[in-house]
Amino acid sequence: MDFTGKVALVTGGASGIGEAATRAFAKAGAKVAFTYISSGAEANALEKEIAGAGGQALAIKADLTRQDETDAAFAAVVRAFGTVDVVFTNAGGILQRIGTIESSLDLWQRAFDLNVMSTYLTCQAAVKIMAEKKSGAIVTMSSLAAMDGGGPGALHYASSKGAIVTYTRALAKELGPLGIRVNGVAPGLIDTRFHVQFNTPEGRKAAVEGTPLRREGTAEDVANLVVFLASDKAAFITGETVQINGGRGLY
Incomplete structure (x- = not known):
């Protein structure tokens, strides 16, 4: 897949799946911009790494739950590279694991801001x-949790990721006549810091045992799917959220 002459923006692109996607787009020939919010050292290192390999990259610090910072990030990309051809809305995450009784309206609002509103603004x-x-x-980031309800204490996260599936489908219908495709990815257990932080070793082991391919996915597994969906190889695909979980979603 060749992205020579294209400009890609990856949100949350300095770590985990986002970092892998940033590298994958750069390797495919794209000029790559990526946002970060707290991984400053990693972002700078990644920017230098891509430049050192002969590519072009731009790291942008931005809180994508804020419209002014989101718009400023896009303005920075246009100033640097002239346009934006591809966007991967990777930024987001789970805030904590907590049951319904103990959770709060504030937590739900923050979860939807982090996952849904940042996707909308981007x-x-x-x-x-x-x-x-x-x-x-455009490629959005959902989760297996949107399909199976997620693990214990993840109701707010699963609900927000479910909203992204619907948003992806609706946006694809709106933008199809404009020549813009919108798809999503819904990863399962992926070997990143995200899953180390929010899963126990026992939980991860059980998840692997319940996965037909009997392994965790890698960030590169997901990045390869993202690049495919953004490429001309997927020119007749839109409105889909593709599960990538080693078959775990079959149960």
Whole structure:
């Protein structure tokens, strides 16, 4: 898959799946911008790594739950690279594991801000650019939790990721006539810091045992799918959220 001459933006692109996607787009020839919020040292190192390999990269610190910072991030990409052709809305996550009785309205609002509103604001800013040239590809980040309800204490997270599945489908219908494709990925257990932080070793072991392929996924597994969905190889695919979980979602 060749992205030479294309500009890709990966949100939350300095660590985990986002980092793998940033590298994958750069390897495919794209000029890559990526946002981060707290991984400053990692972002700077990744930017230098890509430049050292002959690519072009731009690290941007931005809180994508804020419209002003989201719009400023896109403006920075356009200043540096001229346009935006591809966006992967990877930024998001789970805040904590907590049951329904103990949870709060504030937690739910923050979860939806982090996962849903950041996706909406990012896509809105992207579409303003893509609509003018009637082309573009957006890949959103959902989760297996959106399909199976997630693990204990993850109701707020699973619900927000479920909203992204619906948002992806609805946005694809709206933007199809403009030549813009919108798809999503829904990873299961992936070997990143995210799953180390929010899963116990016992829980991860049980998840692997319940996965037909009998292993955790890698960030690169997901990044490869993201790059495919953003590429011309997927030119007739839109509105889909593709599960990538080693078959765990079959149960």
